[in-house]
Amino acid sequence: MEEEKEVMEEMEVEIEDPLPCLSETDTQGIIKGRDLFGYVGIEAVLDQMRRKTMKAGFEFNIMVVGQSGLGKSTLVNTLFKSKVSRKSCTPNYEEKISKTVHLQSVSHIIEEKGVKMKLTVIDTPGFGDQINNENCWEPIVKYVNEQYEKYLKEELNVNRKRRIPDSRVHCCVYFLPATGHWLRPIDVEFMRRLGKIVSIVPVIAKADTLTLEERLEFKQRIRQDLQANGIRVYPQKEYDEDAEDRILNDKIRENIPFAVVGTDKEHQVNGNKVLGRKTKWGIIEVENVAHCEFAHLRDLLIRSHLQDLKDVTHNIHYETYRVKRLNESNANGLALSPLTLENGTLEKSEAESHL
Secondary structure (H helix, E strand, O other): OHHHHHHHHHHHHHHHOOOOOOOOOOOOOOOOHHHOOOOOOOOHHHHHHHHHHHHHOEEEEEEEEOOOOOOHHHHHHHHHOOOOOHHHHOOOOOOOOOOOOOOEEEEEEEEEOOEEEEEEEEEOOOOOOOOOOOOOOHHHHHHHHHHHHHHHHHHHOOOOOOOOOOOOOOEEEEEEOOOOOOOOHHHHHHHHHHOOOOOEEEEEOOHHHOOHHHHHHHHHHHHHHHHHOOOOOOOOHHHOOOHHHHHHHHHHHHHOOEEOOOOOOEEEEOOEEEEEEEEOOEEEEOOOOOOOOHHHHHHHHHHHOHHHHHHHHHHHHHHHHHHHHHHHHHHHOOOOOOOEEOOEEOOOOOOOOOO
């Protein structure tokens, strides 16, 4: 009897933890490492993906928007620790206030530890610099949609390129002047319109002109304004994939807009070289979170969310545009209809680098 009891106990153990085999009604089973007969090598695909990415490199396109004098070029140079802005790359550059908004881009190949990235910085000289800034966002909306259209046409070609060049804007960094008050009408209108078609990250430029108390109050007012006007800034809550993402992104959302300071000058602090701005009160260390939030912005754009910015661009913003355009083409026939905006027809010109 005791032997029979032991056999029954063993059978019960086996029944409690069966192998995850498929039944007639199951469509998929989960087989974990402990259930495998031996080493398969599935995780090696990560090395394969890494090698392919390192060989091919990747693209990242960032747009900077804000009125003149807010330090857009300096901040971009600080982000990538190299002279990548249009102003830095143009010999004998002269700062002129443009009568209209012109979009100009400059591209670089940046290589670090064997990883190559084609960085394109799109600048918007003339934005917000006029007495009458009505509809100054239209050329920017036009440019963003043009890049979606260009990518869509490449996708629809019968003989597609093995790798479609990606000129879509992955992120728009919007510079707010450190007024200490509320968002201006131009800020509200721009972010409301652009937030629907591109990922926007707002920053307070030249934040060292505010005291810590003023900075905190200004950030709170801006967050209230963003919520009151229904403005969508990155990262949006509805795009959080799981609880881990939500925890990380909640911390980022609490810090938006980032109060930043940019500089490409190094100074000695306690025997170490640091990026900073020297004032008569001391040195403002750019990468010191006690001084400004540049490090949070850098981590978001490059170290933690760069791929997510690209994924949101492709899977959300571009997909929305693609569906809309294909629905339009189905209504009008087989060919894509001319690209239009709310305020009129958009004429295409791929050769032009500015609008």
